[in-house]
Amino acid sequence: EPEVTQTPSHQVTQMGQEVILRCVPISNHLYFYWYRQILGQKVEFLVSFYNNEISEKSEIFDDQFSVERPDGSNFTLKIRSTKLEDSAMYFCASPHGGQIMNTEAFFGQGTRLTVV
């Protein structure tokens, strides 16, 4: 089964610090997505990325957030100044072909971010 790899698996950071979450999506996939899940809550869309550009973002994805594909393979989510409410599981998703709503999406194992 294709695999999406995320690092780190768990990150603890102090409020106000910057964090970078990393994802290696499935090769040859063109669309990439970040989702988050606050403990006990539903999975929420953050941002989609296509052709090295943001194609869509949610209300959650404010100026504190940014995404990049720095080297053509890794896909990063940066939170500039973390808040307590940013504590959540962050999932990277790589759909099988095309846009995520049309096909099976493979999720990474997630990064659990804890802001203290």
Place this chain on the structure above:
Amino acid sequence: RKEVEQDPGPFNVPEGATVAFNCTYSNSASQSFFWYRQDCRKEPKLLMSVYSSGNEDGRFTAQLNRASQYISLLIRDSKLSDSATYLCVVGTSGGSQGNLIFGKGTKLSVKP
């Protein structure tokens, strides 16, 4: 208004039981429908897509009623390994809601 709404659960059932999960969605323009499974503190994994004609995969049967905006999942002869949270997921195109809208999930515990 909740975009995708599911039974709150949890469901606690004995092995061998038949379990039904229900889901409703609010956006009539939704294009695709899925059931994902999520184990505790793990990532969601696709269980099955849901088609208007209904579809079956072994012990699992999914149905979609577009007129009622209703999706269901039936698990027959439940196993201990079926214990997980079942997520109803709806795909839409465009808009700030993103491409996949998740329900909160219904937790299933299958007991010996």
